[in-house]
Amino acid sequence: MASLTAVLGQGTQVSLQARQFSWLGDEPPGAGGTDLGPTPYEILLGGLAACIAITLRLYANHKGIALEEVEVRLEYDRVHADDCENCDERADGWIERIQSHVAIRGSFDDAQRTRLTQVAQRCPVHKTLANGVHIVDSVTFEPATP
Numbered sequence: 001m002a003s004l005t006a007v008l009g010q011g012t013q014v015s016l017q018a019r020q021f022s023w024l025g026d027e028p029p030g031a032g033g034t035d036l037g038p039t040p041y042e043i044l045l046g047g048l049a050a051c052i053a054i055t056l057r058l059y060a061n062h063k064g065i066a067l068e069e070v071e072v073r074l075e076y077d078r079v080h081a082d083d084c085e086n087c088d089e090r091a092d093g094w095i096e097r098i099q100s101h102v103a104i105r106g107s108f109d110d111a112q113r114t115r116l117t118q119v120a121q122r123c124p125v126h127k128t129l130a131n132g133v134h135i136v137d138s139v140t141f142e143p144a145t146p
Helices: 040-063 110-120 124-131
Strands: 007-008 014-018 021-025 067-080 092-106
Touching: 007 067, 040 067, 040 092, 040 110, 040 124
Parallel strands: none
Antiparallel strands: 007 014, 014 021, 067 092
16 A cells, blocks of 8 residues: 655645655646646656556566666657547547656567566556546545644
């Protein structure tokens, strides 16, 4: 299980805390922010990219594969369903899309290349995003602090 706390500060700046790690999220000035941290979508992409890279490293270590480096580049956009051949169309005609470009460096045989390609697409965060996630919302109101 993972958990995180986010607290809204000035403007769009958000302080994020997970375990002993702290960082900021924000929006660029064009969206009303101060650009002191990555946007929420960039943070989402970072989680997916880290999961892909870590999963490949753990698999390679387990199988004794000499993995030199993994570079993951992700791009998020929202495209019209007509522009996406392999996507299921939503009711409003738009598709949320993440394009993944994974570069795996090292010397591999054909079987290792095939398996590493499969592993890159099966990290836990990738599976969660690809299968969808059920979000249970709860909103409470508390008195203002003096």
